Amino acid sequence: MVQLSHLNAQGQANMVDVTTKQETQRTAVAEGYIYMSGDALNAVTDQHNKKGDVLATARIAGIQAAKQTSNLIPLCHPLALTKVAIDLAPDPANGRIRIEAMCKLSGKTGVEMEALTACSVAALTLFDMCKAADPAMRIEGIRVLRKEGGKTGSWSV
Incomplete structure (x- = not known):
């Protein structure tokens, strides 16, 4: 049976102690998709959305979110991120x-x-900024694509 690292000997949730772990260079890449109507997507790419520059706002929101992860997800360690990059690629x-x-x-x-x-x-920011144009949008496929570093080394899908 797999031993879960966020459970103590009594089966209670706890924060993992990383005090003695070795510092290494670590990178993770995740992806996801937001599906929307052609009209909504055109408004984004042509910068005709009434809320402003949708892609720039979503990029900033993603960066801010990464920096706040330990405040949002219980038991996550606060991390001193050295780089966060968000790439948004319209696919009409x-x-x-x-x-x-x-x-x-x-x-x-x-x-x-x-x-x-x-x-x-x-x-979620893309959804919020485009919901007036397409309330039926859907977010799908959010997953980790690859990670590098740590004792387990590199991993990818």
């Missing part, structure tokens, strides 16, 4: 915007949760 042929979030640091614990949070909040 498929009626969606692809969101990619990359988080990086030198530390004792991974940054997967930060990348997932950044991706999620960027998607």
